[in-house]
Amino acid sequence: MNLIFKNAVIIDKDSQLNNQTVDIQVENGIIKKIGKNIATADGYETIELENLHISKGWFDSSVNLGEPGYEDRETLANGLNVAALSGFTDIALQPTGNPIAEKQADISFLMTKSMHAATKIHPIGALTKNSEGRDITEMFDMKNAGAVAFGDYNKSISDAAILKIALQYVQDFDGLVIAYSQDDKIKGKGIVHEGVVSTQLGLKGIPTLAEELQIVRNLYLLEYTGGKMHIPTVSTAKSVKLIKDAKAKGLNVTCSVAIHHLLLTDNTLTDFDTRYKVAPPLRPDTERKALIKGVLDGTIDCITSDHNPIDIENKKLEFDLAKDGTIGLESAFGALQTLLPLDVIVERLNAAKAIFGIENPEIAEGATASFTLFNPEGNWTFEKTDIKSKSKNSAFLGQQLKGKAYGIYNQGKLILNN
CATH class of the missing domain: 3.20.20.140 (Metal-dependent hydrolases)
Structure with a gap:
């Protein structure tokens, strides 16, 4: 799966990219390129999400x-x-x-x-x-x-x-x-x-x-x-x-x-x-x-x-x-x-x-692509319909929350909320 993540804000206090908005090109599970306005190429899927933020997984x-x-x-x-x-x-x-x-x-x-x-x-x-x-x-x-x-x-x-x-x-x-x-x-x-x-x-x-x-x-x-x-x-x-x-x-x-x-x-x-x-x-x-x-x-x-x-x-x-x-x-x-x-x-x-003692890949060119995708903005109420777990015993039902995870890219797989 080859992907280009567009306009992603990097959140990583140890990185020079921290708080920068970039595109991330991933090829066969490896970060091939990070930069501005990476052109869409044949064989790549473009991922564009509202207010996309990315951090290490x-x-x-x-x-x-x-x-x-x-x-x-x-x-x-x-x-x-x-x-x-x-x-x-x-x-x-x-x-x-x-x-x-x-x-x-x-x-x-x-x-x-x-x-x-x-x-x-x-x-x-x-x-x-x-x-x-x-x-x-x-x-x-x-x-x-x-x-x-x-x-x-x-x-x-x-x-x-x-x-x-x-x-x-x-x-x-x-x-x-x-x-x-x-x-x-x-x-x-x-x-x-x-x-x-x-x-x-x-x-x-x-x-x-x-x-x-x-x-x-x-x-x-x-x-x-x-x-x-x-x-x-x-x-x-x-x-x-x-x-x-x-x-x-x-x-x-x-x-x-x-x-x-x-x-x-x-x-x-x-x-x-x-x-x-x-x-x-x-x-x-x-x-x-x-x-x-x-x-x-x-x-x-x-x-x-x-x-x-x-x-x-x-x-x-x-x-x-x-x-x-x-x-x-x-x-x-x-x-x-x-x-x-x-x-x-x-x-x-x-x-x-x-x-x-778990591997923690950097968000850097040449590194294994393993990161979390999220939007830190937006207030919402956590309801039972938001629970994907088989069991529903959440202490946060009815609570006002802020921001949502979009999903992850890891192990060569992209998992996103619908």
Whole structure:
């Protein structure tokens, strides 16, 4: 597929082309020419889109789909198409299928099944067998099959010795450990943030201490063992400070924040709508503002949708029985645009590639063509009809968003919204 993208504004703070309007000529998946007024040639298709902006491809560091095992929630094929239409050239896939991705064969299945998609899967292998926190998995074999990191999705390792061993073991092959941080004893039977709203609603609360205490422990382990640790979806002000201090000490730690934690608070829970039941729980506005500050000052390295499709049978229940999770790919860019500067959004949606060791081609002549196409202008309301995912459990339904992703060019394929 040979293409010429016309009048595209490049958004890339590290490039001399940043904020310049250019044409981009792509031939057989390689950027052949970048310049002004590139003439249309035989065998080329011209792509002209309103207010077209292009950046290096976005990467989501935490995506759940469903297949294998939970295809009623989402399939690999449809989930990857949703990611492409949402502007993501790459996703890190959590090991939450059935069976859980914990062996070389599991990773190979995911890589093979998705090899022809435009959006590329980067599997996360389970850190412990069956994600039960007791025995570490065959991480080296999974790394050889294509796994980019190891963690148990939304499950904290209560046994400090297990996490210590994992951090030591992966250093032999430069592996990355994902340490979801929540003290389950402190959490207890809590289901929402512990505070004024939980008291008013009569719901059992989860104090910020549950997250912060576990982060302190995990950072101490990292300081002792060395290695690399990624702490996903931080949700409190003190968590951000703890990680900032750890970075200042020289620890190799990174972290992410979920989009819903940047935009929503526990005040949304007043109607007991289970779309807002997520893990970690939504916090008060003081915590939300601290997370935004952490993004802006660079303490929080990357932003994730933490996309987690849940079937209606497990979401349309009493609040305490419903599963945690919201989908977030389709609303990701438009939601962030209501809150953060465009250059920060693009940077934080790309930064996790370096953390996870993923190729990140430049937008330059001779480079592999891999980029996101989007329009940062235009306000709109996110409706159910905008959801392409099989599951519809979005916390952003009815929200006013700004700007839309057109799609991506990646793996030699162009995927655009109709």
